Amino acid sequence: MRFFGQLCGLTGAFWTALLAGQVAVADIGLTNINDPEQIKNAASIAAYDMMSYYDGNKTGQIPGKLPGTWWEGGAMFMALIQYWYFTGDDSYNDVTNQGMLWQKGEHNDYLPSNWTQWLGNDDQVFWGLAAMTAAELNFPEQSKEVSWLALAQGVFNTQVPRWDTGTCGGGLRWQQNSYQAGWTTKNAISNGGLFQLSARLARYTNNQTYSDWAEKIWDWTQTTPLMNNKTWTIADTTNVDTQCTDHGDLQWTYNYGTYISGAGYMYAVTKGAQKWKDGIDGLLKTTFKTFFPQQYGGNIMSEVACEPNMKCDRNQDCFKGFLSGWLAFLTTVAPYTKDEIIPKLQASALAAAKQCSGGSDGKHCGRRWFQSTFDGTQSLETQMSATSLFSVQLITQKNQAPLTSDTGGKSKSDPNAGLDDSQAPTGNGLGIKITTGDRAGAGILTALFVTGWVGMMTWMIRGG
Numbered sequence: 001m002r003f004f005g006q007l008c009g010l011t012g013a014f015w016t017a018l019l020a021g022q023v024a025v026a027d028i029g030l031t032n033i034n035d036p037e038q039i040k041n042a043a044s045i046a047a048y049d050m051m052s053y054y055d056g057n058k059t060g061q062i063p064g065k066l067p068g069t070w071w072e073g074g075a076m077f078m079a080l081i082q083y084w085y086f087t088g089d090d091s092y093n094d095v096t097n098q099g100m101l102w103q104k105g106e107h108n109d110y111l112p113s114n115w116t117q118w119l120g121n122d123d124q125v126f127w128g129l130a131a132m133t134a135a136e137l138n139f140p141e142q143s144k145e146v147s148w149l150a151l152a153q154g155v156f157n158t159q160v161p162r163w164d165t166g167t168c169g170g171g172l173r174w175q176q177n178s179y180q181a182g183w184t185t186k187n188a189i190s191n192g193g194l195f196q197l198s199a200r201l202a203r204y205t206n207n208q209t210y211s212d213w214a215e216k217i218w219d220w221t222q223t224t225p226l227m228n229n230k231t232w233t234i235a236d237t238t239n240v241d242t243q244c245t246d247h248g249d250l251q252w253t254y255n256y257g258t259y260i261s262g263a264g265y266m267y268a269v270t271k272g273a274q275k276w277k278d279g280i281d282g283l284l285k286t287t288f289k290t291f292f293p294q295q296y297g298g299n300i301m302s303e304v305a306c307e308p309n310m311k312c313d314r315n316q317d318c319f320k321g322f323l324s325g326w327l328a329f330l331t332t333v334a335p336y337t338k339d340e341i342i343p344k345l346q347a348s349a350l351a352a353a354k355q356c357s358g359g360s361d362g363k364h365c366g367r368r369w370f371q372s373t374f375d376g377t378q379s380l381e382t383q384m385s386a387t388s389l390f391s392v393q394l395i396t397q398k399n400q401a402p403l404t405s406d407t408g409g410k411s412k413s414d415p416n417a418g419l420d421d422s423q424a425p426t427g428n429g430l431g432i433k434i435t436t437g438d439r440a441g442a443g444i445l446t447a448l449f450v451t452g453w454v455g456m457m458t459w460m461i462r463g464g
């Protein structure tokens with residue numbers, strides 16, 4: 001997903017100019033975390049400013065496609081689905097429906113042919129997780145359209161065949177195609193993403209196949225540096241060239257979020273198995289220690305790898321929103337975690353409310369929730385994170401776990417979704433097993449890819 005990060009500055013400047021005419025009324029107005037009206041109001045302001053970056057529903061634009069990024073569309077709709085669920089405000093349901101369905105792909109697996117050739121497993125899975133969220137929260141479905149659950153299953157069905165036992169004894173590679181840089185990497189977010197999706201499908205459908213996959217991915221992750229089950233740390237990346245013994249150790253909230261959340265759903269599936277409780281407890285402890293630094297009081301979430309030097313890229317500015325949402329729902333599938341998690345979410349929201357005091361309306365959200373004055377950054381991504389953080393505060397009001405097929409979830413299962421997609425990348429993108437002799441060829445293809453990519457970006461900048 002990192003290749004598509006170049007256009008943010010451009011669009012930011014564009015929108016700043018556009019919004020400059022707006023009346024400035026400072027303050028997002030959230031000072032009492034026990035007041036649902038204040039929370040709803042803050043969430044609605046954050047969502048409104050988030051949607052000021054979206055024009056996919058305008059004439060001539062592509063629904064669900066954001067400038068310079070594809071995966072963030074899925075992430076944005078996930079935030080909007082949660083926003084609707086918690087606040088009851090359906091202002092964005094039409095755009096969400098339109099975008100989620102437009103990008104679903106020709107085979108209901110979030111591999112739309114326009115974009116597939118450039119996508120990583122992590123890009124695809126975010127749309128799958130958004131669809132899963134829609135299913136679990138009974139987000140309205142269109143009568144003649146594919147169900148949200150089937151779309152999540154389509155992502156599962158096309159990712160599982162890419163499980164690569166040829167290197168490192170298993171695991172998903174970062175990329176889906178061998179001509180992409182990042183093909184030799186196995187990373188936490190791709191594997192954690194499929195792990196979480198499998199666990200949620202298992203809980204929703206009661207189908208053992210999904211639980212088996214969740215457990216398999218979790219166990220495999222622990223055989224690599226991606227998850228250390230003694231220190232409960234998660235590395236971002238490892239590489240097949242070393243048989244997954246090296247590790248890129250940058251610490252990111254969303255990596256922890258995918259695995260903790262998945263462990264939470266498995267905890268629910270297994271009615272509290274010790275294995276999953278140990279995983280939740282271990283990872284939660286590291287998460288608190290790492291991402292809620294003592295220097296900011298110990299309760300305010302921070303993306304520690306890039307906030308101190310203010311070098312977060314647009315992808316990274318989304319991550320805290322994911323951890324917020326996943327921790328909030330964890331308190332419902334593993335309720336014993338509530339007393340630890342809620343105070344941290346609440347302190348983060350009260351702190352972020354102060355940070356959301358910039359931009360033309362005096363309500364745009366910056367990046368550093370721990371800083372009580374606007375830090376000068378404003379973007380779709382900082383708005384996405386804030387929208388999620390504010391919305392999920394209402395979990396204490398709802399106090400209800402995501403639905404399943406047994407508890408009122410209406411989305412219909414289609415275990416075969418996506419299986420008819422003969423174009424779906426199967427792992428090496430060439431339909432053949434890569435041998436050592438092919439490596440040089442892969443290098444050339446990577447060079448071609450880079451050239452093609454530069455060409456495409458040029459086209460995108462010109463074409464807007």
Ligand SMILES: *[C@@H]1O[C@H](CO)[C@@H](O)[C@H](O)[C@H]1NC(C)=O
Nearest residue numbers: 051054057058059091092095
């Ligand atoms: C696009 O969606 C926004 C909500 O984000 C809405 O206000 C606007 O009217 C929509 N535009 C069109 C052309 O449908």
Ligand SMILES: *[C@@H]1O[C@H](CO)[C@@H](O)[C@H](O)[C@H]1NC(C)=O
Nearest residue numbers: 062063065102103104112114
């Ligand atoms: C694919 O690209 C075409 C041409 O730009 C566009 O009309 C269509 O909406 C795109 N589809 C998706 C799913 O992005």
Ligand SMILES: *[C@@H]1O[C@H](CO)[C@@H](O)[C@H](O)[C@H]1NC(C)=O
Nearest residue numbers: 219221222223224229230278
């Ligand atoms: C920790 O991971 C190792 C390596 O995969 C595994 O052998 C061991 O069983 C795991 N321990 C627990 C408690 O899961």
Ligand SMILES: *[C@@H]1O[C@H](CO)[C@@H](O)[C@H](O)[C@H]1NC(C)=O
Nearest residue numbers: 157207208209210413415416
């Ligand atoms: C369970 O899921 C697997 C994998 O998608 C599928 O083959 C099987 O038909 C499903 N079983 C039921 C009862 O839906």
